[in-house]
Structure formats: C-alpha cells, structure tokens
Amino acid sequence: MTTLASAPPAAASVEPDSGSRVLTYSEAVREALAEAMTADERVFLLGEDIGVYGGAFGVTGDLYTRFGAERVRDTPISELGIVGAAVGAALAGMRPIVEIQFSDFTAQAMDQIVNQAAKIHYMLGGAANVPMVLRTPLGSGTGAAAQHSQSLEAWFAHVPGLKVVMPTTPADAKGLLLAAIDDPNPVIVLEHKLLYRTSGPVPEGAERVPLGTTALRRRGDDLTMVATGVMVSRCLEAAESLAEEGIEADVLDLRTLTPLDDTPVLTSVSRTGRALLVQEAPGHGGFMGEVAARIAGSDALYCLLAPVRRLCGLDVPIPYAPQLERACVPQVDGIVRAALELAGS
Amino acid sequence: MTTLASAPPAAASVEPDSGSRVLTYSEAVREALAEAMTADERVFLLGEDIGVYGGAFGVTGDLYTRFGAERVRDTPISELGIVGAAVGAALAGMRPIVEIQFSDFTAQAMDQIVNQAAKIHYMLGGAANVPMVLRTPLGSGTGAAAQHSQSLEAWFAHVPGLKVVMPTTPADAKGLLLAAIDDPNPVIVLEHKLLYRTSGPVPEGAERVPLGTTALRRRGDDLTMVATGVMVSRCLEAAESLAEEGIEADVLDLRTLTPLDDTPVLTSVSRTGRALLVQEAPGHGGFMGEVAARIAGSDALYCLLAPVRRLCGLDVPIPYAPQLERACVPQVDGIVRAALELAGS
Amino acid sequence: MAESSQDRLGDEAATARRTLQTMWEIRRFEEAVDDLFARGLMHGTMHLSIGQEASATGACAALRPGDAITSTHRGHGHCIAQGADLTRMMAELLAKETGYCRGRGGSMHIADVATGNLGANGIVAGGIPIAVGAALARKMRSEDSVVLSFFGDGAANEGAFHEAMNLAAIWRLPVVMVCENNRYGMSFSTEKAFAIAHISERAAAYGMPGVTVEGNDVEAVHAAVGEAVDRARAGDGPTLVEAETYRWKGHSKSDKNLYRTKEEIASWRDRDPIGRFEAVVLERGTLTDTDVAEIREAAKQAVRDAVREANAAPDADPADLVTGVFAGVPA
Amino acid sequence: MAESSQDRLGDEAATARRTLQTMWEIRRFEEAVDDLFARGLMHGTMHLSIGQEASATGACAALRPGDAITSTHRGHGHCIAQGADLTRMMAELLAKETGYCRGRGGSMHIADVATGNLGANGIVAGGIPIAVGAALARKMRSEDSVVLSFFGDGAANEGAFHEAMNLAAIWRLPVVMVCENNRYGMSFSTEKAFAIAHISERAAAYGMPGVTVEGNDVEAVHAAVGEAVDRARAGDGPTLVEAETYRWKGHSKSDKNLYRTKEEIASWRDRDPIGRFEAVVLERGTLTDTDVAEIREAAKQAVRDAVREANAAPDADPADLVTGVFAGVPA
Ligand SMILES: Cc1ncc(C[n+]2csc(CCOP(=O)(O)OP(=O)(O)O)c2C)c(N)n1
Ligand SMILES: Cc1ncc(C[n+]2csc(CCOP(=O)(O)OP(=O)(O)O)c2C)c(N)n1
Ligand SMILES: [Mg+2]
Numbered sequence A, B: 001m002t003t004l005a006s007a008p009p010a011a012a013s014v015e016p017d018s019g020s021r022v023l024t025y026s027e028a029v030r031e032a033l034a035e036a037m038t039a040d041e042r043v044f045l046l047g048e049d050i051g052v053y054g055g056a057f058g059v060t061g062d063l064y065t066r067f068g069a070e071r072v073r074d075t076p077i078s079e080l081g082i083v084g085a086a087v088g089a090a091l092a093g094m095r096p097i098v099e100i101q102f103s104d105f106t107a108q109a110m111d112q113i114v115n116q117a118a119k120i121h122y123m124l125g126g127a128a129n130v131p132m133v134l135r136t137p138l139g140s141g142t143g144a145a146a147q148h149s150q151s152l153e154a155w156f157a158h159v160p161g162l163k164v165v166m167p168t169t170p171a172d173a174k175g176l177l178l179a180a181i182d183d184p185n186p187v188i189v190l191e192h193k194l195l196y197r198t199s200g201p202v203p204e205g206a207e208r209v210p211l212g213t214t215a216l217r218r219r220g221d222d223l224t225m226v227a228t229g230v231m232v233s234r235c236l237e238a239a240e241s242l243a244e245e246g247i248e249a250d251v252l253d254l255r256t257l258t259p260l261d262d263t264p265v266l267t268s269v270s271r272t273g274r275a276l277l278v279q280e281a282p283g284h285g286g287f288m289g290e291v292a293a294r295i296a297g298s299d300a301l302y303c304l305l306a307p308v309r310r311l312c313g314l315d316v317p318i319p320y321a322p323q324l325e326r327a328c329v330p331q332v333d334g335i336v337r338a339a340l341e342l343a344g345s
Numbered sequence C, D: 001m002a003e004s005s006q007d008r009l010g011d012e013a014a015t016a017r018r019t020l021q022t023m024w025e026i027r028r029f030e031e032a033v034d035d036l037f038a039r040g041l042m043h044g045t046m047h048l049s050i051g052q053e054a055s056a057t058g059a060c061a062a063l064r065p066g067d068a069i070t071s072t073h074r075g076h077g078h079c080i081a082q083g084a085d086l087t088r089m090m091a092e093l094l095a096k097e098t099g100y101c102r103g104r105g106g107s108m109h110i111a112d113v114a115t116g117n118l119g120a121n122g123i124v125a126g127g128i129p130i131a132v133g134a135a136l137a138r139k140m141r142s143e144d145s146v147v148l149s150f151f152g153d154g155a156a157n158e159g160a161f162h163e164a165m166n167l168a169a170i171w172r173l174p175v176v177m178v179c180e181n182n183r184y185g186m187s188f189s190t191e192k193a194f195a196i197a198h199i200s201e202r203a204a205a206y207g208m209p210g211v212t213v214e215g216n217d218v219e220a221v222h223a224a225v226g227e228a229v230d231r232a233r234a235g236d237g238p239t240l241v242e243a244e245t246y247r248w249k250g251h252s253k254s255d256k257n258l259y260r261t262k263e264e265i266a267s268w269r270d271r272d273p274i275g276r277f278e279a280v281v282l283e284r285g286t287l288t289d290t291d292v293a294e295i296r297e298a299a300k301q302a303v304r305d306a307v308r309e310a311n312a313a314p315d316a317d318p319a320d321l322v323t324g325v326f327a328g329v330p331a
C-alpha cells in the first residue's frame, strides 16, 4: 500500500518539516551528488561542461570547485565515448555518474547504454556488473525545438537491464538519485528541465527513496490520474480546480518506470473506476501504453466505468514556436477537460 | 474493413494463384530491391557487406553483380555515417536504401535516424523531406545472444516522423518494401531473421501493399490474436491446434506499427471479447502495450469478457544457450496455453 | 557568390562590396537578435557567431549556384553568406508563419533549400554525414557541384565527424569540410579537448589534405576553401580546412564566460574580421570611406527592414500541427 | 604472462615453451570449435582467429597480473593468451552452466574477470571506450596497471574508436590500443575501407604514438606492445599498435570467401605465425624438436580434456532466467 507522499513543487507551499529545508530541484540533485562523492571516493562525475561552466542547466554548479577537476570531469563532445568510459570505469570498480546535456543526445550513446551497460551483467552470467548512473534532462517547454525537447523514457524502459527513474520533486530528486548511485546496476535518471527551478522540502540526511515505489500525491475517489515528470505537477494543479467542481482525483506519480510499482495504480483504478494517464512524450508507443496495458490486463478491468484515457504529447517533433510547442503537450486546462469528460462519462 | 489476406509461410502450403509464384522471404525482398532499382535510377543500396558478400543474411545476394558497386554500395563499419549519408543523399534527391546488418546496431545510428531523418521534414516546415528506407533484421532464435537478437520496433514506433514496417510474409516483404521505397518519408523496415528462409506466393507485378493496413490472417469468433513479426506464424500454428479443440481465433498481423491500423483490432476484439497480444520483444514498454491501450481506450472495452492478455518476450537480454533463448520468447505451445486460459476465463 | 578562387575578395570593387556587406549583415543581424532576445521579444536560445563573420563569408564566397552547405547550431552567418533572405530568417526566429521553417525550427534549424543551405543543425556534428550523403548524390549523378560542411572544433571529437571524414575520403567525394575553430566547444577549450596543435592534422588520418587558415581573414578563408572547392569539383576528393577564429559572445544565453578571461576576449575583439577587411580594401583603394559607410548603412537598414517586416508577419499557424509530420505520398 | 618487454619471447626456454604452447592451444581450441560446429554439436556462430595467434599471444605476454584487456567477437585467442581456463571457455561455447557466462553469453561474450579479461564484445569497437574507462579508473586510483584493447581494422572506422582514442590521449591514460589488421572487415578490404596505407597513421590525429608491426611475428608484437605497455605504465599515455595479420578461416559460418582468392589465403598460410616461431626457437636452440613435439601434444591434450570435461558439464540452468537481469542491491 502507498501512503500519501509529500506533494511536489506545484502544490508545495508547505513549511519544510523538521530535518528538512526548501531547496530547488537542481540544488537537491547537486546535494545528492556532493553527499555521494563525500561518502564514497569511487563516485565521480563526467560530462560535457559540468566543470567550471557548472553544467548546461547549472546542476553541477560549484561541485567543480569543491571536488576538483578529477572527480568533476569535463569531457569533449563525445557522448558515446564518455558513456563507454563510464561503463569501463564501473566495471573497474568505480561509481561513475555521467551527465548528458540533453536526453536527445543519448541517441549518440545508445550502443553503450543498451548493448553494453544494460546487458553486461546478464550476458556474463553475473560475473560482472555495471554500477553507473546516467543523468540527463528531458522534456519540452524551453523553445529549444525538436532536437532538444524529447521525452525518451519509453526507450530506456523497454531495455531489460536498465532501471529508469523520473524524479518530480526536490526530495525525490535527491532521494532517488542517492538510491540510483547505491544501485549496482546501470540507472537512467531523467530530470525534467522545467522542474530544475521548482522548489520544495528536502530532508537533511542521506535518506534514500527506494527505486520502484509509486507515490500517491493526492487523494480522491472520483478518478485516478497517473503521471510522470512535469505532468505530475500539472495533474495536481488540475486536481485542484477539479476539486472546486466537486471532483476528487487520486494523483499517482510513478517515479520509476523500471522497476514499475503498479499496485497503487491498480488499487486506485479499482476504487475509482476511471483512469487518466498523462505523459508529455508522444502517445504512440509511449510508456502510458504500458500502464494502460497493466490496467487492462488485470482485474481492475472489471472495475472500469469508462475506457482508460491517455492524455499524451502529440505525435510530432516538438516545434519551436511557443504557442505550437505548448499545443503539443498536455497543459493544465487540457487535463481538466479530459478529467471532466472522463468523470462525466 | 479487412478482408482475409493471404496466409503467411507457416500456413502457406497453398498453390500460388495465377500471376504469382512461390519465393522465399529473402528472394521477395531482393526482387523488390531489384524492381525498384530498375524502375528508378535514384534508388540505390548502401550497407556493410551487401556487395560481393551478398549481405550478412544473403538478402542482397546477386544484386551487386546485376547493378554494380555504385548502386549496391559496400560501406565501412560506420552505421552512424552511412545512415547520415543516406539522409543527405535523400535530401539531395536520391532514394537510398540502407541495410543495417542487425537491428541491434541501429543503436549506433540513432542520432541520424531519430534526430535527423525523422524530424527534418517537420522541423523545416515542410521545406524538405527525407525519402529513405532503412532495412534491418531483428529477432532472436539464431543463438547469436544479447547483442544480436533484439526486437527494437517499439523504439522506432515511438518516434514521430518515422514509419515502421514489419513484414511477415514473402508477399508483404515485397509489397510493403515497394510501398516504403515510394514513400517520401523515412521508413524503417524490420525483417525477421527467422522468416528469411520461409516461402510463400509472391505476385509477379510491382503490386504495392499500402503502409498502414492490418491483415486478418485467420478468421475465428472465440478470441482475437494480434501479433507482429515471427509471432504471426506462431499464432497461426497455435490457432490450428486450438481449432482442433474447437476454439477459433481471429489472427491479426499488424504489418505496420506506424501508421497503425487499429480498426480491425478493435472490431475483432469487440466481436470476440478476448484479446491475446503476442510479441517477441520484452513486454515492459513494448509495442503491444500500445495495442492494449487502444483497446482499453475504446468502446471495445465494454465488449471485453476477460482482461487483455499480453504474451511477450521475457524482460531479459536474449541468452546464448538454445533452451534459454527459446524460453525467453513466446513459442507455439505457450501461445496455445495462453489462448486456452483466455478462452476459458 | 561564386568568386573565382584565384582572385582575392578585396581586389575588385563589386566583390569587395558584396563581401563586406555580407559580413556587416551577419554582424547586424546577430546584434539585432541579441537585442530582441535581451528585451524578451525572442524566445528559445541563440548561438551567435559575432566575431566569426569571415569564415562563413569567405567560405560561401567560394561556392556556386548548385553547390550546397550544411550548417550548425551557430549558423546565422552561414545562412546569410549563402544568400538567405534576412526577413524570412528573422521571421523564423520570431516564430512566424513566414519564416524559413514556418516557425517550426527556429535558430537551430533554419534551412534554405533554394540557396543550397541544407540546414543548421542542433546536433553537434550532425550535419557532417549529411553533407557526405549530399556529395555522394552529386557524384553518383556525375554533377560537378560540391557540398561544404561547416562544423566547430568541438564537433571534431564526435564519432560522426570520424565516420563522415572517412566515407568522404574513400569515396573521393566532392565535399569540403570547414572546421570553424573558435577555441571552445561551449566551455571546453581546444587545449583540453585535443592533444594536437591543429585540428587540420586530423585530415591525414583519412588520407585527405588538411590546412589551417587565419579564420578572421576573409580573403585567406576564401582562398583556402576555394582551392578545396576546385579540388572537389575536379573530382580529386575532399579537404579539411580549419579556420581559426573566435566567438565574442557567450556560447548561448546561459553562458557566464567563467572559462575564459576578459583579456582573451578583448584581444580577439582587436582582431575583428570586419575591421580587418575594411582596412585592406581601403588601403588597396578598392573601396573608399564613403563606400564603406554606405555598406554599413545598407546592412543596418537591411536588418532593420527584416525585423520590421518579420514582426508584421503572422505567427506560426497551428493548422497542420499534426498532419505536417509526414510528407504526403505522391499521387 | 608478464615477460619483460626487453627480452625476446624466443630466447629463454620456459618463456618460449609458454609462448608456443599458448599459440598451439589457441589453434587447437579453435580447430576443435570449428569441428564441433561443423558436426552440429555447437550452435550460434563463431569467429575464428586461426592464423592470428601471434598477435593475441605476443600482446598479452607483455601484460602483468592486475592489467586488463577488452576483446572482440574474434576473442578466443585473447582469452586464452590472457590465461583463461580452456574447459570453462569450451563449456561456455557448449552452453553449459559451468561456462564463463553460465551459457548466457557464448563465444562473443566470454569474459574472465579473474585474469583481467573484461570481455569479448559482439559490437565492433564496443570494447574500446570500455577499455578507456577501465584505464581511467586505474589512473584515478593511481594504480600502475594498464589496460589493453584489442580491435580489428574494421573497428577503426567506427565513431567509438575515434572518441575513445581522443579521450585516451587527452587524459594520457594507461591504455594500449592493439589493432589486429587482418586485411578485412568481414568482406570489406582495408584497401577499400581506408585511404591510408597503415591504420597506425591514425594515432597522430590524437597526438599519440602509433606503430605497425609484423603481426605474425610473436616476438615483434611482444616487443612493440611491451614498449607501449611500459609507456602507459610510466604514465606517458596511450599508444596505437597495429599488428598486420590474416584470418585463415571465413569471417564466420556464413562466409563463402567470395571477396578474396585462394592464392591470397594460401600465401598467408605460408606465413603461419606458429611455424615461424617454432623455426626461430629451434634455430636459436632455445627448444629442441622433442620439446616442440611435447608442446604440440600437450596443447592437443589440453583441448581434448577441455572438450571432454565441458561436454560432461550440466547445461545452462534456467533457474534465474528472469531474476538474473539485475545485480542485487547490497544489504
Ligand atoms: C551531440 C550533441 N552534444 C552536445 C550538444 C550541446 N552543445 C551544443 S553546441 C555545443 C558546443 C559545440 O562546440 P563547437 O562544435 O566548437 O561549436 P561552437 O559552439 O564553438 O560554434 C554543445 C556541447 C549538442 N547540441 N549536440
Ligand atoms: C557495430 C557493429 N557493426 C557491424 C557488426 C557486424 N560485424 C561483426 S564482425 C564484423 C567485421 C569486423 O571487422 P574487424 O573489426 O576488422 O574484425 P575482424 O572480424 O576482421 O576480426 C562486422 C561487420 C557488428 N557486430 N557490430
Ligand atoms: Mg567551438
């Protein structure tokens, strides 16, 4: 069973509870990286412009001055090479954390991610493992157009041997990343660009958020919203206004796609009978198809009062024009509309 | 509405109808390539060892001697470079057809496939297009282990701007490929290794099989089987033995994942009330999730008599040992078992 | 375009005028972009090539109609030098329906197929294999046109560069590889990114000629690229031309310039490629002070008009937002 | 392993014995594999290195315990030369639970972490960046061990080679790049795949030393690689060593040898690396005819035993078929 986890930025006007303070999502990531490097000298960072520049999105910030050029290692523009170097360093006992500036550029490194990192442990019959983390920002909303705005989480979720994490709150950005760094397997951590500047309470300590636990962000009996990435806060906003119309929604944040904790989803849908699955990525072949299939493949099916509704990004490359870009991915008003239709049906 | 399309190899002991003869799947692909090159001088092939060697799976065969080294162009081992060269040649008015020896190696070329070929037409506001075809064999069953046995169709289906084709019969191998070559967009044609040697009737002429039409391979009212690739013939075999037990199945062959023709699926499931979705790729995040979501998202939901059953490859890298490899992907007996459970429920 | 690679760009008045005006249009265009962005009238991110006008201008001056280029994320200069319409470029940056990409692409994806610009590219080194393919098409059709691929120093460490260079070499393709070495890939200096002195040394690894030129000398760039273009057109294969230059502005909007000194930037501002060419043509007497003043004014005016017209144009139209993904199958 | 790079492998009896026996074990092992495959007793596909025994043996002889290698799809020789157990190798190829990968990997994925073999690789050039990372780990821990990466001529045209070479060079990593140039990447000849005479010429593009050696002369390979290993161990960075050799057998099972002549194959069989070394040690009097006969017999016997023991072993166990995907999180 899931308990009500701390709400994400959008809804987080709350005072931090004792032992935690308000940090931005980037600060939370940075804090996790710093704590991991302090606790374990095998941990090091490599990536393009993560050093004195502080990272394309400023996430590594001052880590370069704090930990030096050896452990906060700037690299040439060679995604395949640096991910491969991380695989080799992991095999040799280190705990590399690679940053890829935009998740779109994981395309350059797919061989090392998919054919090497993901498979080595199994392919070698367990004789070796690849404890590495690949951090990369995904998503649209920055006006960077089609080659800098994709949400490719479904690719990684479909690769056996990879764990896939999508933190949506500063607390999770830290806690899930720490868990990913502990993990003896390759873990892909997909951070959302639009969340970097959002803030929320983050525990002081080195509390881990275990991989594979879906978080219930809001409680309601009329429908179930399942979301990932920035869509979680949009669903919470939508749920707020729905509440004003007397419609109460469960809002579930998957947090990790692999391993996927689908029990809270199935339990919630069995209770509400209505499922609204919201993702930023294009719908066709997207991960919410997996979630819909889990629902349709379980006894929750018998509790459905309406067809499972997916609200996803349009099946288009993200355009540059702001109004077109917005029109391509679910916005709060669209979520509200879809929820009303669903609740009304 | 779909009509009963010609059955695939497994069930194809039929005499070829007039105007067609029996060819193997590879011969059908080769015939399509030859006809396209004869009809249009802009068409040319490039890939590793497609020349005098005849292709890693012997598909290009004697095309090198027939069309010469310029149009059947051997390349160095540079997947990213040759796919990029195909993109550039297509932009410059040619009709390149790239062969990638194993679909696993598309990982090397993902940037040119996904960030360039798929997006250029849209990103340029329609000012240019990329009429290219990428042919590559997928699937397990050859004892080639984890890096040579993947089924990555879901990756491509999730990329707006790509069309994705999976022929399962010699007739379709030719007809769909010809349609793909005609298409002004980048088309990924995923051929199954285990099908290359299978044979069936193939029309003499340059008959196209339009992209985006699901084929009904067998008719039955008790359940609906939806399959792709080599799973289509396995489903047909399974349907044979189910028939002996008095259970009749519709067997649908999606043929193209993008564009996806889901009407026959929804129509069939609405009639049978039972859906068995069979794919070789690992289940998690796989394309049958999309199919299940289409069913669960439509009114067909109200006709379901049982949860939608997905029978997929295990979520593991394909192992080398033959008995383990077989255990990782759906086999005929497993399909029969799943169908019996489903029909009985 | 298409000055013979023999003559210097600063010797003859018309050519000198065109060359200087192109460089000024690039400069003014990007200053206008910088300004619009700063005032919040332009969104997304921008990569400005201010300070690098000579490499774009000199290289494209060596091309003819029918030739093509592939460009980069820092591609405004290439696009203008190749003869693009300033208004349609500005309209694209302002996300207008009249823009080159109908507002779908923005700064990193401007293409102008008519003038042979196959497109900027948001992917570092993404355009190099594409240039190779466009050159392959020309060779297969036995055309005598060539393709020129612009890329940066940072791009030379991508696998795409390597694979494309080798394909160009073994197939002896009519392609010219122009590496604009502006000393940094974002914040990473060439001293750190390479263990060699000149990127042009890499040409030998593929069996092609390589040369390094003073990238802020538009005549030197034109001469070196012109020679390479002649070689390509003659069927003698590709060349790697490295143009040493410098970007005055930050890498993009998020750049705090922490990786370089004010002094370094200043020293390069003193090597202004435009001022340098003006001095040359004045000293040679090819142009007069009045000519130069007119050209500056004309460039400023052209950019002003472009901004005005672009602003007046309709915003990108969501009409075919979904249907525009695939080109229609011909009847 | 670990002969000093100064001494020649054929000068001292014990070393000569070990060297010759390693080469014979590779030869006999692969002949056995070829035979088992032909008789349908082994499935999948196999890439045999018969004819290339000297490069694997000479290179690994220059390594010490603590050093590591990355290997290729044609990796049996590297694995044996690095000291792997023949029975566990054969068991892997026969898909047995006692195999190096418990039957999960097969020929293209054999690894032996104990002897520092980080694994064969089914992906051409896939092991090169991994070797760079393993070398980076050693440098960061200031260990004095080195990593040696084997790859073929064809691999040198992959982007992975380029990016890895540059990383190794700019970080001055303790890695030795050993390119086994056997004249073909599958069917594509080096004459067609490269516009340069020697792949070692590519080293200069990264600012590292490069050398080409007679790959069928085990002493020459050992000397060249030994020098590179010493350089790496001394902290002076990477080297590219190209060993010119030839594969006698087809690329894999599907190869009809249409791309080369019988004469070419015959001419290389005359340059048998094993026969060559036998002649050397006999002529130098390091070993006697009886010694050589014993060694051949010992190798044959070792492989026979490996096949027998492997055959007797249990088949790969499906027990953790699904659960084996992820390594368990430590308590
Ligand atoms: C494959 C890829 N990796 C990283 C980036 C992010 N990025 C954009 S421009 C740039 C620097 C490029 O340097 P260079 O090639 O020298 O061109 P310059 O910006 O100096 O003109 C980087 C790292 C990208 N766009 N594509
Ligand atoms: C990335 C990738 N592309 C293509 C292949 C198919 N393939 C396997 S071995 C091989 C030839 C490799 O040539 P080379 O590197 O010279 O090694 P050799 O086989 O000669 O030992 C090819 C093309 C592959 N395994 N991986
Ligand atoms: Mg640069």
Ligand SMILES: [Mg+2]
Binding pocket: D152, D153, D154, D180, D181, D182, D183, D184, D185, D186
């Ligand atoms: Mg070779």
